[in-house]
Amino acid sequence: MSESTPPDLGTTGKPPIVGRVLIGVLIFQLGLAVLLFWGDLGEGLRLPGFGPQAPELTEPIRPGDQTRRFRPERAPSPGQPMPETALPDRLVLTPVSGGRAALLEGAIEAGDAERIVKQLSELTPPPEELYLNSPGGSVRDALELGRHLRREGFHTALRDGDICYSACPYLLAAGETRTVPDSASVGVHQHYFGKSTLLPAFVAIEDIQRGQGEVMRYLDDMGIDPLVMQHALVTPPDEIYVLLPEELRRYGFIPEVE
Structure with a gap:
């Protein structure tokens, strides 16, 4: 009985182009899932510590200054x-x-x-x-x-x-x-x-x-x-x-x- 023939990877030894595309799409979707999951935890997809923070909720509000942590x-x-x-x-x-x-x-x-x-x-x-x-x-x-x-x-x-x-x-x-x-x-x-x-x-x-x-x-x-x-x-x-x-x-x- 002959041994099974391994898949043809071409002369470069790399997976076929379709396979590489599918792998790339999978990696992209996994990365996107991580970002969405992070955002769902309440951080709004913003990196903590970057950009000005809104004042605390206990700070009085005034017209034009109404956003609070x-x-x-x-x-x-x-x-x-x-x-x-x-x-x-x-x-x-x-x-x-x-x-x-x-x-x-x-x-x-x-x-x-x-x-x-x-x-x-x-x-x-x-x-x-x-x-x-x-x-x-x-x-x-x-x-x-x-x-x-x-x-x-x-x-x-x-x-x-x-x-x-x-x-x-x-x-x-x-x-x-x-x-x-x-x-x-x-x-x-x-x-x-x-x-x-x-x-x-x-x-x-x-x-x-x-x-x-x-x-x-x-x-x-x-x-x-x-x-x-x-x-x-x-x-x-x-x-x-x-x-x-x-x-x-x-x-x-x-x-x-x-």
């Missing part, structure tokens, strides 16, 4: 010292004001929309007002919960000194009426919409564009000017753009002062 697990209330305890790591619903209202605070995690909708339906009497205090989180859950809040006719509000960042403004937008005191803080930044970082670039971009389209349609449905997204799209995930009271009025979050 943002770490959700340590998000303080505006103008106040860092809290001794962080907000809950997922949404917590607590009846307040004798049951006429409820406080929804903590990070928005995957699955929170379904869980909070169920909890709201079990409250007796059902609350009419929902106070928010959240550093944000899952965009999809915020949109799903927000549509439920609008169907049920909730009023949404922030209390003095509370925050509503990242995906939380979509819950704020869901209120038929909305209240934001000047001492509270509402902020936006870039989101990640993809399901997996181990994807070709065109798939990741498609997910991002689809997600942005869903958010803009949602804001329009809620009566919010989608132009507020211009601030979100240019603010990296590790920073937050804090909206001024006049911007909250301009984009429709709160009524104009008469």
Whole structure:
């Protein structure tokens, strides 16, 4: 029996050109996956330590100086010292004001929309007002919960000194009426919409564009000017753009002062 013949590598001893191309594509995809994975960890594909850093979130904001460093697990209330305890790591619903209202605070995690909708339906009497205090989180859950809040006719509000960042403004937008005191803080930044970082670039971009389209349609449905997204799209995930009271009025979050 003759021995098997090794593949013909040509006179140079190198793999055929098609094989080299496929190997090159594989290496490119692996490198791209690493970059996307790194970006998904929250660094926005930026090298740490390069370029000017935004001020800390505790620094007062002023027109034209509204971008601050943002770490959700340590998000303080505006103008106040860092809290001794962080907000809950997922949404917590607590009846307040004798049951006429409820406080929804903590990070928005995957699955929170379904869980909070169920909890709201079990409250007796059902609350009419929902106070928010959240550093944000899952965009999809915020949109799903927000549509439920609008169907049920909730009023949404922030209390003095509370925050509503990242995906939380979509819950704020869901209120038929909305209240934001000047001492509270509402902020936006870039989101990640993809399901997996181990994807070709065109798939990741498609997910991002689809997600942005869903958010803009949602804001329009809620009566919010989608132009507020211009601030979100240019603010990296590790920073937050804090909206001024006049911007909250301009984009429709709160009524104009008469």
